[in-house]
Amino acid sequence: RGVPAPTRAQWRNAAIMGxxxxxxxxxMVNLAETSVSSGMAAVAVASAPLWMGIFSAMRGDKPTQRExxxxxxxFIGVVWLNADSSLSASKLGMVALFVATLAWSFGSIWSxxxxxxxxxxxxxxxxxxxxxxxxxxxxGIGERFHGVPTMQGLAAFAYLxxxxxxxxxxxxxxxxxHVRPTLVxxxxxxxxxxAVALGAWLAGERFGTHELMAMGVILLGVVAITLAKAKKxxxx
Numbered sequence: 539r540g541v542p543a544p545t546r547a548q549w550r551n552a553a554i555m556g557x558x559x560x561x562x563x564x565x566m567v568n569l570a571e572t573s574v575s576s577g578m579a580a581v582a583v584a585s586a587p588l589w590m591g592i593f594s595a596m597r598g599d600k601p602t603q604r605e606x607x608x609x610x611x612x613f614i615g616v617v618w619l620n621a622d623s624s625l626s627a628s629k630l631g632m633v634a635l636f637v638a639t640l641a642w643s644f645g646s647i648w649s650x651x652x653x654x655x656x657x658x659x660x661x662x663x664x665x666x667x668x669x670x671x672x673x674x675x676x677x678g679i680g681e682r683f684h685g686v687p688t689m690q691g692l693a694a695f696a697y698l699x700x701x702x703x704x705x706x707x708x709x710x711x712x713x714x715x716h717v718r719p720t721l722v723x724x725x726x727x728x729x730x731x732x733a734v735a736l737g738a739w740l741a742g743e744r745f746g747t748h749e750l751m752a753m754g755v756i757l758l759g760v761v762a763i764t765l766a767k768a769k770k771x772x773x774x
Contacts, residue, residue, distance in 0.1 A: 541655070541656055541658070541659050542655070542659075543655075543659075544654075544655045544660075544685075545653075545655075545660060547653050548655050548660075548663070549663060549667075550654055550668075551649070551652045551653055551654055551665040552654065552660060552664045552667055554645070554648075554669030555645055555648075555649055555660075555664045555665075555667075556652075556661065556663075556664040556665065556667030556669075556670075556671060557666060557667070557668060557671055557727035558641045558642070558644060558645030558648070559641070559642055559645045559646070559664065560659075560664065560665060560667070560669065560671065560672060561668050561671040561672055561675065562637060562638060562642075562645075563638050563641045563642035563645065563676065564638070564642075564668075565638075565672050566634040566635065566637045566638035566641070566673070567579060567583065567603060567634070567635065567638045569631075569634045570582075570607070570627075570630075570631040570632075570634035570635045570638065571631075572631070573624065573627065573628035573630060574626065574628065574631035574632065574635065575627065575670055576623065577620035577623030578620075578626065578627045578631075578632075578635070579635060580582035580616065580619075580620050580637075580730045580733075581616060581617055581620050582612035582632075582635035582636070582639055583635070583638070583639060583726055584613055584616035584726050584727060584730065585611050585613065585639055586618070586639050586642055586643045586723060586726045587612065587613070587669075587723030587726050587727065588609055588610075588613060588722065588723065589639060589640060589643035589644075590643045590646060590647055590719050590720070590722075590723040591605070591606065591609055591719070591720055591723070592643075593647040593648075594647050594719040594720070595646055597647060597650075598743055599650075599718075599719065601718075601719075601720045602766050604762060604763075604765070604766030605718075605720040605762075605763055605766045607762055607766075608720070608724075608759045608760070608761075608762030608763035608764075608765075608766055609720060609723075609759065609763065611758055611759035611762055612724065612727035612755075612756055612759025612760060612762075612763070613727070613759070614749055614755060614759075615731075615752050615753070615754075615755030615756035615757075615758070615759055616726075616730050616752075616756060618748075618751070618752040619730055619731065619734060619749060619753065619756065620730070621748075621752075622748060635644070643723075646714055646720060646723075648713060649711075649714055649715075650714060650719070653727045654715075657708055657711045657712035657715070658708050660711050661703070661707050661708040661711045663709075663772035664711070665703060668728050672733020679708070697762055700745060703707070710722070710725065715764040720763050720766075721763055721764060724759075724760045724763050724764075727756050727760055728756070728760060730756070731752075731753045731756050733755075734749055734753070736751075
């Protein structure tokens with residue numbers, strides 16, 4: 539599309555982002571989910587908005603009181619949503635989840651104001667750098683391809699490329715530089731609710747009053763964050 543290639547400084551910043559978000563963020567979650575339950579992983583990842591609020595405050599961009607309330611409500615909703623699931627975890631898995639959440643949150647806030655290319659080029663550069671790092675680590679610990687993936691596996695991979703990476707991750711990078719951190723972080727509250735709804739729709743998983751009430755609490759938290767952001771932006 540004619541977008542200029544990243545400069546050397548932009549590649550450096552993209553590489554740091556790739557290490558923090560891809561290798562330590564997504565990579566540690568992948569490692570953790572070999573020994574922790576999905577419910578525990580969802581709760582741990584849902585703490586990212588709280589950490590982003592803390593790191594943002596340390597940089598001088600303090601969330602408002604209403605934003606903190608919204609963050610708290612959303613986190614309670616995610617915990618409630620996963621209350622009936624198994625919350626088992628190994629010590630290594632919990633450490634990996636903690637590192638992943640801190641790395642993703644810190645990297646997201648660190649990137650604000652940094653010299654980075656346009657959102658699509660930035661997300662591409664970050665995923666390239668992070669992907670190379672993950673391949674190196676995976677090769678170093680002995681991971682190998684043991685066969686050709688199935689057509690179902692390849693279709694899932696293609697879906698993640700388009701919707702997870704090109705659309706989802708690029709949208710996240712764009713939002714990091716255009717809206718307040720607390721509003722960006724609300725994705726971590728919405729994702730579990732969408733996952734539960736899709737599980738009920740596509741996989742026939744249980745979906746009852748408990749899930750509906752928890753999703754209502756999550757929605758209340760996201761609405762509180764959105765309204766707090768709108769009220770603060772109005773005087774400006």
